[in-house]
Amino acid sequence: MKNNPIPAAAVADEDTALVQRIVAGERELFRVLVERYAPRLYTFGRRMCRNEADAEDLVQETLFNAFRHLPEFRFESRFKNWLYRIAVNVCRKRHRRLRQAAEEELPLEDLEKRLPEETARTAAVPLWARLPLERLLSEELIAQVHEAIWSLPEKYRVVLLLRDIEEFSTEETARLLRLTPGNVKVRLHRARLYLRERLKGYFRHGMQGT
Amino acid sequence: MECREPEPRHCRELADRISAYLDGELDAAGRRELEEHLGACLECACCVETLRRTIALCRWAAPQPIPEEFSRRLDALLERLVVAP
Numbered sequence: 046m047k048n049n050p051i052p053a054a055a056v057a058d059e060d061t062a063l064v065q066r067i068v069a070g071e072r073e074l075f076r077v078l079v080e081r082y083a084p085r086l087y088t089f090g091r092r093m094c095r096n097e098a099d100a101e102d103l104v105q106e107t108l109f110n111a112f113r114h115l116p117e118f119r120f121e122s123r124f125k126n127w128l129y130r131i132a133v134n135v136c137r138k139r140h141r142r143l144r145q146a147a148e149e150e151l152p153l154e155d156l157e158k159r160l161p162e163e164t165a166r167t168a169a170v171p172l173w174a175r176l177p178l179e180r181l182l183s184e185e186l187i188a189q190v191h192e193a194i195w196s197l198p199e200k201y202r203v204v205l206l207l208r209d210i211e212e213f214s215t216e217e218t219a220r221l222l223r224l225t226p227g228n229v230k231v232r233l234h235r236a237r238l239y240l241r242e243r244l245k246g247y248f249r250h251g252m253q254g255t
Numbered sequence: 256m257e258c259r260e261p262e263p264r265h266c267r268e269l270a271d272r273i274s275a276y277l278d279g280e281l282d283a284a285g286r287r288e289l290e291e292h293l294g295a296c297l298e299c300a301c302c303v304e305t306l307r308r309t310i311a312l313c314r315w316a317a318p319q320p321i322p323e324e325f326s327r328r329l330d331a332l333l334e335r336l337v338v339a340p
């Protein structure tokens with residue numbers, strides 16, 4: 046790690062001072078950042094990659110790259126955003142290597158047209174959307190949600206994870222993925238519609254009373 | 256409460272805005288238009304509730320604790336990183 050002059054932070058949060066100290070030479074403080082972010086990165090990795098080992102690689106490579114490139118961090122965004130930008134890049138490189146189709150589309154055209162008519166047949170909001178959340182929770186449902194997320198094409202999956210799980214704003218997600226905010230919104234909406242169809246199917250066939 | 260005179264085209268236009276509505280990204284006029292419609296159209300109200308629930312389920316099901324074995328490997332990686340010159 047080289048000691049470059051540390052720029053003043055344009056965006057300051059609870060990580061800023063920590064990052065500045067690490068870059069200034071207190072390398073062991075990187076542990077604090079790892080404790081803070083490894084769990085969420087692991088969740089992100091497990092939802093991005095079906096394979097557990099891939100998720101672990103994603104976390105390790107992201108943290109390794111973050112540490113190595115920390116002196117280049119300009120404090121123009123939050124550290125967390127910068128970290129996730131690295132994670133997304135690691136993921137993309139990996140998928141390119143595996144020759145996975147990143148440009149795959151969601152077959153949503155029909156789905157969107159069907160939308161009002163289909164729900165019209167449901168006399169009221171279905172139970173699965175009405176019951177208290179705790180009444181629905183089960184291991185099986187968790188597995189279903191994971192399957193549904195994995196089955197999204199990558200460009201939709203990453204938007205859904207950053208927006209709905211990591212809770213980045215539309216603007217932040219757009220900057221992170223180098224997309225327009227409009228693009229982020231469209232992909233997010235489609236990803237959610239797709240997941241809803243999958244969950245609907247599950248509740249219709251897999252559960253009673255819906 | 257039922258949608259006696261459904262206007263599918265209007266519903267479809269509004270359906271595209273449901274995510275933005277749930278995310279608080281509609282302007283006041285857009286929000287008012289949608290909410291008025293939701294009060295009158297059971298189908299669209301149903302769309303909103305199922306989508307809202309989908310997002311909640313997604314959020315709830317996502318977290319995955321780090322396995323202990325991996326946690327140890329992360330510690331080892333960290334050790335190498337921060338100690339190495």
Ligand SMILES: [Zn+2]
Pocket residue numbers: 161258265266292296297298299300
């Ligand atoms: Zn409607």
